[in-house]
Amino acid sequence: MDVFEALGAPHRRRIVELVSSEERTAGEIAAHFDISRPGVSQHLTALVSAGVLIVRRTGRERRYSLHADALAEAGSWLEAxxxxxxxxxxxxxxxxxxxxxGAAPDQRGTP
Amino acid sequence: MDVFEALGAPHRRRIVELVSSEERTAGEIAAHFDISRPGVSQHLTALVSAGVLIVRRTGRERRYSLHADALAEAGSWLEAxxxxxxxxxxxxxxxxxxxxxGAAPDQRGTP
DNA sequence: GGTATATGTAAGCAGATTCTTACGCGTTGT
DNA sequence: ACAACGCGTAAGAATCTGCTTACATATACC
Structure with missing residues (x-):
């Protein structure tokens, strides 16, 4: 999945907002949503596969953090x-x- | 439809790329795609409704141009x-x- | 070792998306 | 007036998405 597609879903954008302020565990993130925890987990997987998030396992938790480069890449496209x-x-x-x-609009500049 | 959602579809991003270089008619744009002309027309409608494109009618043609502000807005979010x-x-x-x-990591700065 | 905790994976379903073909509507040219 | 053109809209089919519940897996704790 590419970055723009990943950011197309509002829930996933909200996740990015949550994670941009600090690294967070899956559970912390899920607590901010009305949808089920597995639902959030699937969004997290999508964001990781798009390169937007990075996972780090610590014990039985998984900590998600932002991979800012992916956002920068998208930003570059927009800017271009x-x-x-x-x-x-x-x-x-x-x-x-x-x-x-008075001249006709010359395609190659006016000599 | 919001900007990110609109840019989520690859075809729509390609349309933006086409239109960013110059204003183009629906037919010109459609000629660049394998999908049917109505299909492209629907993408154009989506992009307009998201504020990414602007339509201008000239005779029986419709000319689409980029509304750069919408892209800037998306860029701002990314940057934030x-x-x-x-x-x-x-x-x-x-x-x-x-x-x-040597000190314990104080939450409020070290006095 | 056994139980609780944190989380992902599987399967399935309802609704959204993205196409297609058929048709309608305004403009242009004869 | 009427045919051709450019383009949108309507309706429907196929596929994708986002969710759910149920289950699996792995670490932590006792």
Whole structure:
């Protein structure tokens, strides 16, 4: 499962919020939800498989912590789209400016 | 539908990538996919309802463009989790440093 | 060793998603 | 006016998801 798919479910986003403040055990996390504990466990598994969370076993507990790199990767994708869009807007602006100058909007810049 | 849910589907993310480089008609977008044109249309509707895309009707075409603010909002959430996590790491580091100094790890800072 | 605790896994079910095909509706061009 | 075009909407099928209950597994405690 990829990061965006993992973050698509509200419950899983809530889990990320819980874990981002500190490492937590499965039980602690489950206590914050109305759904059954196995249900939460399945969300945790999904988040781990997406690389968003990391598990660490200590005795009979499992402590989940955030793997911030995964979030950073998703953030990069978002940022890349924004950059491309801003570039597109800039191109458009230049085209309009060129058009206002009377010339036909040249595709390759005005020589 | 919220932004993360909208971006959860790979096809929809691909649409965002297509539209981020320039405004595109529904037909142009659909041509990039193997699924049927109505299928793509439904994805477009979902993205619009999530605020990720904006439609503009010109004649019988519909031109879709990116609404970058929606992506920024999602990016902010991601960043917030990362910040919280880094803060948590910093706290942990300080606790360990205090412990190494011989004192019991005081919850409220060492006076 | 036996019991309690913390948690994952299995199986199954209801409802949501994502497709498909068929059709409808507004625009454009003749 | 009417045919072609671009695109959305409707309805239904197939699949996926998110949940549940029941069970398995492993560590801790006595």
């Amino acid at each position: 789209q924004r950059v491309r869009w801003n570039d597109a807007l800039d191109r458009l602006e230049r085209e309009i400016a060129a058009e206002d100058l | 989790q990362r910040v919280r996590w880094n803060d948590a790491l910093d706290r942990l580091e300080r606790e360990i440093a205090a412990e190494d100094l």
